[in-house]
Amino acid sequence: MRILLWGALPYVAFALLVSGLVWRHRYDRFGWTTRSSEIYESRLLRLASPVFHYGILFVLAGHLLGLFVPASWTDAIGVRERAYNLLSLIGGTLAGALAIAGIALLVYRRRTNAPVLLATTRNDKAMYVLLVGSIALGMYAKLSHASFGHGYDYRGTIAVWARSLFRLDPRTDLMAGAPVAFQVHAVVGMVLIAAVPYTRLVHMFSAPLPYFFRPYLVYRSRGPLQERPQPRGWERIGA
């Protein structure tokens, strides 16, 4: 069980993420979109969506900082454990609160607005459960093991395990010793990561960074005219 959860699952999740992205890019580029519902309802969305997205971006940054920046580095620039703990607690909680408030509003909007609800697929619903679940569990894990003096020092355990994954030498023992709340959060999080390419969350991988570096106008050539195979649904109708 220990190996399965902390030694195998991370790799499975990562493999699913990468292969899912490749597969989606090859076979379903047309379905790769944010699937925005702003055209149906915009008043709530204009508040909730930025709140959620900025919140979750901060949460993401916090995770990267916490998991992949070793304590020795922060020590080196003179940030002591206590200061780090406070930063992590307050910053993390604020970001988490933003994300939770945002997604709560978004889910409320989805439930109460008829056109938006109609545009919600089963896939979306499952995705929402996973997403809300992992955020909520993360908040719970954090807050239930926190105090202003000395919080749970995940940088000595979970973070080391996370980094060890990249050395292909997972320190499963460290994770097995972590509090249950963190364990559950980690598992749900890994499932979420694996699910990203198969849900609308995939739009996070189209963050339009190249936009800042291209000229305003885009020209493209039509290319030579040629016969191409007909996609399904566009067969000739013999008219």
Added chain:
Amino acid sequence: MRVMAQVAMVMNLDKCIGCHTCSVTCKQTWTNRTGMEYVWFNNVETRPGQGYPRRWQDQERWRGGWRLNRRGALTLRAGSRLARMASIFANPVLPGIKDYYEPWTYDYRNLVNAPLGDDYPVAAPRSLITGRPMAIEWSANWDDDLGGSVEHKAADPLLGGAGARAREIAEKVRFTFEETFMFYLPRICEHCLNPSCVASCPSGAIYKREEDGIVLVDQDRCRGWRQCVTACPYKKVYFNHRTGKAEKCTFCYPRVEVGLPTVCSETCVGRLRYLGVMLYDAERVAAAASVPDDQGLYEAQLGVFLDPQDPAVRAAAERDGIPRDWIEAALRSPVHALISRYRVALPLHPEFRTLPMVWYVPPLSPVVEALTETGFDGEDAGNLFGAIDALRIPVEYLAGLFTAGDPGPVRASLDKLAAMRSHMRAVNLGDAGGGETSQAARAVGMSGREVEEMYRLLALAKYEERYVIPTAAIGEAHGLEESVVQGCSLDAEGGPGMGGDVHAAGPFGEDSGRRRLPLVSLESFHVLRRRQTADDEGAVSAASPTSGPYRSDTAGDDRAER
């Protein structure tokens, strides 16, 4: 000089009878799909009126097009790149479905299924967005023929503006509303030279085609950020709410590629649309779009166009790879004649700074009618010239539409149209010989022959003279039958076919990958036919979009059952 070619359109508003044939045929061809119910790539609006979507011209509100920043450089009115990317999680100025209209159908089933009773069964309207019964309150042309305009007219952005002049026009229009001066304005995407939709797209999915200037959305690259919907000042990019992608008028490129006119042109009852090639200098585009004075934009855009009669231009065009038959088409282009030679066509809202490429011959009829009603001879040149002056309302209103408020070019154009009427009457009544320069012609600085040529183009409007469209490319002639188009152009990148891939084959050989496995299918002809011909409802719902109008089977993306 870098010569580029564009297929452009001119519409002669004098002849538009507001029949909406163009809109309907366009819709049947391109947008009769789920997700696009509210979309009209071509729409015809009554002027004065709000238009579709409501008050689209009001850029204070919708923030479309370009503006000059403090340094005098072009920037999107919707905001800088950074500002727009910072607000990408919810577009602050996206028109909602109600700004277009909530699309509906009727519950026809009730007509046959209703239980026997004393009352006639009715087919109640049902929203195509929610599926619920709804009250119809607005549509794409609710104020058609000025219907309800006495209540709505304050909502015409051209009449609702601030400033003494706008108020004065508004007052006059209000005053003459009973005598009604009105005309129709058919609109499609302008396929601009400086398209703000292209500039706003974060994914780089919208592009202008090098060969013919058509602006298209690459459906495989669009990620549904909706920036283009805001950025287009003409509100001619639409969000497909089912697929989550932007779609827009394609200038019927599969037809144009093989030399056929667009559907709206082909079916236009008034035969008022002209299609032809414009040659322009791509290097002058940016400068022309950043002319400081709004009213200078019309002239500036004229300055971008090149005269194919000029041998130097033709040589440069050949150097820049414009095929010879395109250059020849440019020589015969009716669009070039109306825009640059006769200067009777004007751009729609040049002050948006996108350098639009669908131009309009302003309507003279409101003037003629007003004149005839007052008991004067509406075709007498003297009367007409005077009337164009005296009837300031139409001219100033038209100037608000076509020249950023400068009445000069509108007057000049209307004068030429008036002169044409008088000249042709003189010729027909034997007062002047054909080819002779009559008084009317002289008054507008044209020769009799020129006036008659313009008359031939505008009034007789022969099919071959209205549409001078070179085919996609010489040397590819073997593939240019229409049959090939059905197979290839529709699913080219950016096309509504959205299936094919023009890139080379994948690593697993020619037929690997998405060509054989298009996992997302939209409503197709077959689905539609099955739905129309199925006998029982079960078969219909198994095949129709109600059970899965947009299925992405792979992602387990079935829509919720209704």
